[in-house]
Amino acid sequence: AQKVTQAQTEISVVEKEDVTLDCVYETRDTTYYLFWYKQPPSGELVFLIRRNSFDEQNEISGRYSWNFQKSTSSFNFTITASQVVDSAVYFCALSDNYGQNFVFGPGTRLSVLP
Amino acid sequence: DGGITQSPKYLFRKEGQNVTLSCEQNLNHDAMYWYRQDPGQGLRLIYYSQIVNDFQKGDIAEGYSVSREKKESFPLTVTSAQKNPTAFYLCASSMRTGNNEQFFGPGTRLTVL
Numbered sequence: 224a225q226k227v228t229q230a231q232t233e234i235s236v237v238e239k240e241d242v243t244l245d246c247v248y249e250t251r252d253t254t255y256y257l258f259w260y261k262q263p264p265s266g267e268l269v270f271l272i273r274r275n276s277f278d279e280q281n282e283i284s285g286r287y288s289w290n291f292q293k294s295t296s297s298f299n300f301t302i303t304a305s306q307v308v309d310s311a312v313y314f315c316a317l318s319d320n321y322g323q324n325f326v327f328g329p330g331t332r333l334s335v336l337p
Numbered sequence: 338d339g340g341i342t343q344s345p346k347y348l349f350r351k352e353g354q355n356v357t358l359s360c361e362q363n364l365n366h367d368a369m370y371w372y373r374q375d376p377g378q379g380l381r382l383i384y385y386s387q388i389v390n391d392f393q394k395g396d397i398a399e400g401y402s403v404s405r406e407k408k409e410s411f412p413l414t415v416t417s418a419q420k421n422p423t424a425f426y427l428c429a430s431s432m433r434t435g436n437n438e439q440f441f442g443p444g445t446r447l448t449v450l
Binding site: 258260265266267268269270273314325327328329330 | 370372378379380382385425427429437438439440441442443444446
């Protein structure tokens with residue numbers, strides 16, 4: 224069975240600090256996909272990134288970066304120079320190649336204080 | 338504008354009544370999903386549909402029903418058999434299952450009195 228663990232339930236940082244959100248996954252598939260979503264207070268989930276299991280290159284998008292390591296089954300998300308607008312719940316998710324099992328982690332609530 | 342709409346944003350019902358939540362998408366996506374989110378919790382899959390006239394149960398389908406008569410629409414009915422229906426319900430769609438991200442609607446917050 225597929226599983227996603229986000230061990231950090233809540234994180235608080237002061238504005239401009241860097242913060243890393245951890246995501247550890249379990250799957251027996253060789254082909255799979257990993258995702259990160261942001262859920263602001265409004266409630267709607269916003270897609271941030273998709274990564275397939277054959278692409279271990281790290282990715283940077285502005286202040287956001289992602290570190291995918293198959294050896295440790297981790298897909299961590301780092302926000303550099305955090306801002307108050309980054310305050311949200313962040314979900315990591317895992318999908319198999321056929322979409323039969325799309326699993327979300329429990330989420331990490333990030334609070335960025337001014 | 339392309340996207341997913343859910344209506345209404347807030348919904349109140351008396352205990353014992355069935356209620357139907359609307360979900361419409363104009364993204365031409367094949368797959369659609371319904372999730373339930375309880376306060377401080379993650380998302381749990383209720384039902385999903387990969388094509389019209391076909392749908393599959395998710396992890397917590399008991400007390401819910403769906404239909405997929407049109408590609409654009411995937412309504413969810415919360416029946417009186419659902420023991421704890423008060424929750425935040427999110428609808429999502431994707432181009433094809435598995436290897437494409439899901440896009441989410443704004444959600445419907447259902448409160449059963």
